[in-house]
Amino acid sequence: xxxxxxxxxxxxxxxxxxxxxxxxxxxxxxxxxxxxxxxxxxxxxxxxxxxxxxxxxxxxxxxxxxxxxxxxxxxxxxxxxxxxxxxxxxxxxxxxxxxxxxxxxxxxxxxxxxxxxxxxxxxxxxxxxxxxxxxxxxxxxxxxxxxxxxxxxxxxxxxxxxxxxxxxxxxxxxxxxxxxxxxxxxxxxxxxxxxxxxxxxxxxxxxxxxxxxxxxxxxxxxxxxxxxxxxxxxxxxxxxxxxxxxxxxxxxxxxxxxxxxxxxxxxxxxxxxxxxxxxxxxxxxxxxxxxxxxxxxxxxxxxxxxxxxxxxxxxxxxxxxxxxxxxxxxxxxxxxxxxxxxxxxxxxxxxxxxxxxxxxxxxxxxxxxxxxxxxxxxxxxxxxxxxxxxxxxxxxxxxxxxxxxxxxxxxxxxxxxxxxxxxxxxxxxxxxxxxxxxxxxxxxxxxxxxxxxxxxxxxxxxxxxxxxxxxxxxxxxxxxxxxxxxxxxxx
Amino acid sequence: xxxxxxxxxxxxxxxxxxxxxxxxxxxxxxxxxxxxxxxxxxxxxxxxxxxxxxxxxxxxxxxxxxxxxxxxxxxxxxxxxxxxxxxxxxxxxxxxxxxxxxxxxxxxxxxxxxxxxxxxxxxxxxxxxxxxxxxxxxxxxxxxxxxxxxxxxxxxxxxxxxxxxxxxxxxxxxxxxxxxxxxxxxxxxxxxxxxxxxxxxxxxxxxxxxxxxxxxxxxxxxxxxxxxxxxxxxxxxxxxxxxxxxxxxxxxxxxxxxxxxxxxxxxxxxxxxxxxxxxxxxxxxxxxxxxxxxxxxxxxxxxxxxxxxxxxxxxxxxxxxxxxxxxxxxxxxxxxxxxxxxxxxxxxxxxxxxxxxxxxxxxxxxxxxxxxxxxxxxxxxxxxxxxxxxxxxxxxxxxxxxxxxxxxxxxxxxxxxxxxxxxxxxxxxxxxxxxxxxxxxxxxxxxxxxxxxxxxxxxxxxxxxxxxxxxxxxxxxxxxxxxxxxxxxxx
Numbered sequence: 013x014x015x016x017x018x019x020x021x022x023x024x025x026x027x028x029x030x031x032x033x034x035x036x037x038x039x040x041x042x043x044x045x046x047x048x049x050x051x052x053x054x055x056x057x058x059x060x061x062x063x064x065x066x067x068x069x070x071x072x073x074x075x076x077x078x079x080x081x082x083x084x085x086x087x088x089x090x091x092x093x094x095x096x097x098x099x100x101x102x103x104x105x106x107x108x109x110x111x112x113x114x115x116x117x118x119x120x121x122x123x124x125x126x127x128x129x130x131x132x133x134x135x136x137x138x139x140x141x142x143x144x145x146x147x148x149x150x151x152x153x154x155x156x157x158x159x160x161x162x163x164x165x166x167x168x169x170x171x172x173x174x175x176x177x178x179x180x181x182x183x184x185x186x187x188x189x190x191x192x193x194x195x196x197x198x199x200x201x202x203x204x205x206x207x208x209x210x211x212x213x214x215x216x217x218x219x220x221x222x223x224x225x226x227x228x229x230x231x232x233x234x235x236x237x238x239x240x241x242x243x244x245x246x247x248x249x250x251x252x253x254x255x256x257x258x259x260x261x262x263x264x265x266x267x268x269x270x271x272x273x274x275x276x277x278x279x280x281x282x283x284x285x286x287x288x289x290x291x292x293x294x295x296x297x298x299x300x301x302x303x304x305x306x307x308x309x310x311x312x313x314x315x316x317x318x319x320x321x322x323x324x325x326x327x328x329x330x331x332x333x334x335x336x337x338x339x340x341x342x343x344x345x346x347x348x349x350x351x352x353x354x355x356x357x358x359x360x361x362x363x364x365x366x367x368x369x370x371x372x373x374x375x376x377x378x379x380x381x382x383x384x385x386x387x388x389x390x391x392x393x394x395x396x397x398x399x400x401x402x403x404x405x406x407x408x409x410x411x412x413x414x415x416x417x418x419x420x421x422x423x424x425x426x427x428x429x430x431x432x433x434x435x436x437x438x439x440x441x442x443x444x445x446x447x448x449x450x451x452x453x454x455x456x457x458x459x460x461x462x463x464x465x466x467x468x469x470x471x472x473x474x475x476x477x478x479x480x481x482x483x484x485x486x487x488x489x490x491x492x493x494x495x496x497x498x499x500x501x502x503x
Numbered sequence: 504x505x506x507x508x509x510x511x512x513x514x515x516x517x518x519x520x521x522x523x524x525x526x527x528x529x530x531x532x533x534x535x536x537x538x539x540x541x542x543x544x545x546x547x548x549x550x551x552x553x554x555x556x557x558x559x560x561x562x563x564x565x566x567x568x569x570x571x572x573x574x575x576x577x578x579x580x581x582x583x584x585x586x587x588x589x590x591x592x593x594x595x596x597x598x599x600x601x602x603x604x605x606x607x608x609x610x611x612x613x614x615x616x617x618x619x620x621x622x623x624x625x626x627x628x629x630x631x632x633x634x635x636x637x638x639x640x641x642x643x644x645x646x647x648x649x650x651x652x653x654x655x656x657x658x659x660x661x662x663x664x665x666x667x668x669x670x671x672x673x674x675x676x677x678x679x680x681x682x683x684x685x686x687x688x689x690x691x692x693x694x695x696x697x698x699x700x701x702x703x704x705x706x707x708x709x710x711x712x713x714x715x716x717x718x719x720x721x722x723x724x725x726x727x728x729x730x731x732x733x734x735x736x737x738x739x740x741x742x743x744x745x746x747x748x749x750x751x752x753x754x755x756x757x758x759x760x761x762x763x764x765x766x767x768x769x770x771x772x773x774x775x776x777x778x779x780x781x782x783x784x785x786x787x788x789x790x791x792x793x794x795x796x797x798x799x800x801x802x803x804x805x806x807x808x809x810x811x812x813x814x815x816x817x818x819x820x821x822x823x824x825x826x827x828x829x830x831x832x833x834x835x836x837x838x839x840x841x842x843x844x845x846x847x848x849x850x851x852x853x854x855x856x857x858x859x860x861x862x863x864x865x866x867x868x869x870x871x872x873x874x875x876x877x878x879x880x881x882x883x884x885x886x887x888x889x890x891x892x893x894x895x896x897x898x899x900x901x902x903x904x905x906x907x908x909x910x911x912x913x914x915x916x917x918x919x920x921x922x923x924x925x926x927x928x929x930x931x932x933x934x935x936x937x938x939x940x941x942x943x944x945x946x947x948x949x950x951x952x953x954x955x956x957x958x959x960x961x962x963x964x965x966x967x968x969x970x971x972x973x974x975x976x977x978x979x980x981x982x983x984x985x986x987x988x989x990x991x992x993x994x
Contacts, residue, residue: 041634042577043570043621048634051565051649058566074542075549079534080623080654080670081593084600088608098600102572103611104623105596107658109575109589117579120594120620129611130534132571132595132623143532143539152845158542163571163654167598179571354643 017366019300024244028295029173035303035366037290038173045171045178049287052367053174055311056290057181061161063213063308064183064285067205073157073185078139080163081130086138089263093137096230100167102132102178132165137231137282140186141260148188148278150269155198156188174291175248175503182286188278190268192257195279199255202283203236206251214289215306215419216240216296217426218250219449219498221474226458229282233257239473239498241426242295245447247473247500250292253283291503296422297391303368304391306418307411314340314347314407315364319357319376326351329375332400339404345411365390370414371407391418432496436487439499443468449500453493455486464488470499508857510791515735519786520664526794526857528781529664536662536669540778543858544665546802547781548672552652554704554799555674555776558696564648564676569630571654572621577629580754584628587721591658593623593669623656628722628747628773631677632755639679639769641760646689647679665782666739666994673777679769681759683748686770690746693774694727697742705780706797706910707731707787708917709741710940710989712965717949720773724748730964730989732917733786736938738964738991741783744774782994787913788882794859795882797909798902805831805838805898806855810848810867817842820866823891830895836902856881861905862898882909923987927978930990934959940991944984946977955979961990 017034018026032038037053040046049057065075081104088094108124111117133139140158147153165179185202189195203220210218218238228235232254240250258277261267266278297304307313316337318329333349340347348369350360357374364372372388379385385403388395391414398406429448433439442450454460454472465471479495486493508525509517523529528544531537540548556566572595579585599615602608624630631649638644656670676693680686694711701709709729719726723745731741749768752758757769788795798804807828809820824840831838839860841851848865855863863879870876876894879886882905889897920939924930933941945951945963956962970986977984 039634039637041570041630043572043574043630046570046572048570049568051567054567055565057568074546076542076545077540077548077672079532079537079539080656081534081537083534084609087600094609098609101598101600102595102621103597103600104593105611106594107592109578109592109594109622118575118585118589120596130593131600139532139534143530146530165571181568 017300017302020243027300028291031294031298031302032173032291035368037294040173043178045168047173047177047179049181052311053290056293056305056309057287059309059311060209060213060289061183064205064209065161067209068159068183068185071157071201071205073159073187075160076158077160077162078136078143080133082133082136082139084129084131086142087131089138090231090259092259093231093263097134097166100169101134102165102167104130104132133162134164134166135282135284136160136162136164136184137186137256137260138264141264141266141280144186144188144278145264145266148266148268151190151271154188154190154268154278155194157185157198158187159183159185172291174287174294176288180287182284184282184284187281188261188266189281190270190276190279192279195257195281196255199234199236199253199281199283202281203238203251203253206238206253206283206285209285210238210240210250211419213306213308214293214296215308215415215422216250216292217419217423219474219476221476221479221498223252223474224458224461224472224497226461227472229254231256231259232282233259236477237474239449239500240292240296241422241429241449241500242292242503243425244295245429245501247449247502248288248292248295249473249502250289251283251285254281256280256282297418298368301393302366304418305368305370307370307415310368310370311346312348312364312367312369313345313411314371314373315360315369316347316349316373316375317357317360317364318351319374321377323353325377325380326353328380329377332380333375336400336403340407343404343408345404345407371410373403373407389414391421433487434484439487440468443470443499443501447501449473449498451496451498452487453484453495454497455489455491455493457489460486460488464499469501471502473498473500473502508791508793511734518791519782522785522789522793523664523782526859528785531664534669536659538664538668538670540672543802544781547784547796547800548778550800550802551700551704551780552674555696555700556652558700559650559674559676562648562692562696564650564678566651567649568651568653569627569634571624573624573627573630575620575622577633578622580629581722581750583750584722584754588625588657591660592625593656593658595621595623624653625655625657626773626775627651627653627655627675628677628751629755632751632757632771635677635679635769636755636757639757639759642681642762645679645681645759645769646685648676648689649678650674650676663782665778665785667779671778673775675773675775678772679752679757680771681761681767681769683770686748686772687746690725690727690744690772690774693772694729694742694744697729697744697774697776700776701729701731701741702910704797704799705784705787706799706906706913707741707783708910708914710965710967712967712970712989714743714965715949715952715963715988717952718963720745722747722750723773724750727968728965730940730991731783731787732913732920732940732991733783733994734916735786736920736992738940738993739779739783739786740964740993741780742774742776745772747771747773788909789859792884793857795909796859796861798861798906801859801861802837803839803855803858803860804836804902805862805864806851806860807838807840807864807866808848808851808855809842810865812868814844816868816871817844819871820868823871824866827891827894831898834895834899836895836898862901864894864898880905882912924978925975930978931959934961934990934992938992940964940989942987942989943978944975944986945988946980946982946984948980951977951979955990959992961992964989964991964993
């Protein structure tokens with residue numbers, strides 16, 4: 013139970029790790045860097061998938077599935093891409109095991125060596141553009157608007173549950189277009205979809221911007237991103253949308269006959285979010301008592317707990333509660349009635365608090381007499397006694413209020429933790445004392461960016477899409493700059 | 504278009520391959536044995552997933568996710584299991600690539616060799632039971648009812664789109680129980696779920712039975728299966744549900760404290776269906792003009808095609824059609840209006856016939872005058888002209904009728920192609936002339952089973968759950984047998 017959960021103030025990192033484990037979200041597996049996503053954690057991911065998938069379909073995308081394996085040579089086809097992904101990948105070299113000669117177990121069968129090694133996909137641009145080559149002949153075949161839900165593998169050395177794992181689950185959209193403009197519009201459209209999802213479903217406000225050259229996706233012309241702020245003042249990249257230009261079309265020779273009778277390279281985009289979002293969701297809202305989940309992504313929105321001494325009271329309470337549950341379900345509310353007699357009410361209270369169920373209803377014999385229930389909000393930890401009449405409408409409204417309230421709280425936190433600085437001293441002081449997003453002028457060079465990163469561990473999270481032009485001087489080099497960019501320490 | 508689709512009678516295998524490609528369901532990828540599932544094919548799989556997932560949840564299961572990789576040594580822990588799966592698996596031996604010394608590309612970095620090789624999961628019993636060991640201490644932790652949607656890899660030498668591919672998508676349920684009886688009940692319950700899904704959603708009648716020792720899952724005590732009959736008279740194993748006994752609990756030392764204070768090994772089950780079902784769906788119903796899809800799994804249930812000469816007519820027809828679409832959607836019908844002016848009606852008719860859309864509505868200027876539409880059934884290829892009034896109700900009823908009718912047709916086909924034989928000569932003759940399911944007495948030995956397989960290519964598909972006891976003699980050995988079993992040539 014939540015007893016013994018480290019506090020955030022004490023040790024934020026330990027708090028996160030313990031919370032993920034105790035709330036039954038995920039655990040490390042025996043395979044280095046790979047996690048097991050437990051049913052409760054997976055059900056949050058399913059809620060995310062459901063909402064995102066609908067948004068993708070509403071914007072005209074279809075799902076498809078491409079191979080897990082990528083021939084080694086494909087990775088080299090796009091020069092930047094190979095730099096980004098060859099260093100940390102799982103390589104399949106053989107396709108058979110056999111009993112060892114000394115009978116001690118299994119060994120790789122040397123006879124079964126692959127002619128060309130296969131890479132477990134770290135991302136699928138190469139294998140997908142190699143496929144698109146056959147799908148695209150003319151402008152009539154464009155655009156292609158495809159998404160894939162899949163697992164990918166990047167051999168990370170330092171892993172953390174949800175935030176950075178060797179294998180993770182994600183979706184990757186891969187689109188192909190006839191014009192540069194259309195591809196850029198798609199890239200930006202999907203960024204908006206991600207921002208809307210983060211804010212409306214996750215209740216996490218996000219900055220929308222463009223990555224610097226050093227931070228962009230290996231193979232992209234431009235990487236757009238959404239950046240969220242965690243409670244410890246560190247940023248989390250929550251989603252990226254890449255304008256690929258004609259880079260992958262060039263690498264895989266994907267051309268199309270234009271309306272005008274010419275032959276052009278195809279323009280591309282790709283965009284993705286992953287199970288990392290579950291980590292971000294936890295870190296954005298939860299408290300020292302456990303998870304705080306926004307109602308729109310909570311696997312259970314309401315839990316009802318009976319408080320009874322003797323078994324005779326159960327029957328009456330069950331009957332009453334069942335009629336309430338029916339009404340709630342009719343209104344689309346996900347409700348769980350925990351009337352197990354193997355656990356005490358106090359244990360259950362702590363359990364559902366830890367699991368972040370947004371609303372808890374308790375009902376005892378006196379409530380039954382008075383036609384009341386006790387209703388408790390997980391986010392504010394406030395309680396009140398309310399009438400059972402039309403309680404389903406009260407609950408419906410409260411769930412909406414909680415969703416808004418959690419978002420507003422996170423937004424206030426971000427605003428309080430966003431600073432603007434004019435000097436490097438001020439920059440370092442804010443980073444040290446307060447953290448959060450720090451806006452500052454930067455001279456636009458990778459060299460300055462790298463030095464600031466080395467000295468302070470802060471990286472440029474993005475250049476905001478709506479940042480105003482403003483003449484200023486780079487806090488590090490003093491060279492001229494025409495807009496501020498957003499720095500932060502990040503996950 | 505469907506022009507040139509080989510007929511089933513002519514070359515069933517070529518018909519299947521061509522149909523899968525031309526209907527945009529799937530194609531071979533550049534990676535040997537791995538397919539690309541195209542958007543239209545994937546949307547059928549999504550429909551299957553949706554229905555199955557709901558059925559799993561309704562029977563108390565939750566989804567979770569376990570690692571893609573399995574340490575090599577895990578495979579050896581269960582003696583039968585290793586025999587079944589070590590021979591055909593993808594082996595990860597390294598975790599990094601580097602530029603080759605001669606600059607010609609990427610090579611595997613010999614410095615990055617794994618201490619223990621990792622196998623890309625062919626199925627997840629080992630990694631899951633190794634996890635369950637930590638989840639299960641007492642009877643209070645049981646049952647565990649978990650399912651996973653995932654990709655798996657088996658290095659098949661001869662592959663066919665959907666039916667047998669090196670990588671495929673599937674779901675694998677893995678449950679843990681306190682008693683033998685409860686585990687057997689679970690195994691049988693999930694078999695029923697699969698049978699219900701096959702018959703109600705896929706409109707494919709299935710036999711329910713138990714596999715012989717030679718055909719059962721490597722590591723199971725008993726394998727239950729559903730078996731469907733394809734139009735070429737060959738059987739397709741469509742789903743399996745395994746009673747694992749305590750085999751994996753033994754291999755991974757998974758014990759629990761019983762209510763009575765003892766310590767027992769846990770009982771297990773596993774069960775799965777895969778993208779192979781898409782192949783089965785195609786082969787069960789489709790005809791020489793293309794796909795025939797049951798309405799419950801059709802991505803598009805109704806297509807509406809306007810037949811107009813000049814553009815002025817479009818506006819009137821669009822208006823009328825849009826009001827009809829709205830009513831259909833209200834009734835949960837998935838409808839697509841194809842009013843592209845880049846393709847002629849005849850082209851569209853052939854296209855949606857090929858794609859197996861269950862109902863086609865066509866509307867021209869005269870229909871508009873008469874308040875009528877032409878409605879065509881894909882399954883029977885019949886057409887009639889009907890009033891537009893309440894056409895949504897007509898469509899709704901017709902979709903149900905088509906679903907039933909397709910099932911009934913498949914059931915009749917199976918009944919006509921199920922034979923009972925009393926001698927080996929008769930057995931061989933039926934197999935040769937007619938194919939289908941052949942019921943015959945068998946002496947229960949693996950030796951006889953193997954010989955029959957060698958001589959006729961027919962395998963024992965299952966021993967029917969409801970097969971009546973009947974004294975007889977094995978058609979091959981003449982030894983006594985107390986019930987007939989079902990033979991067939993199979994995919």
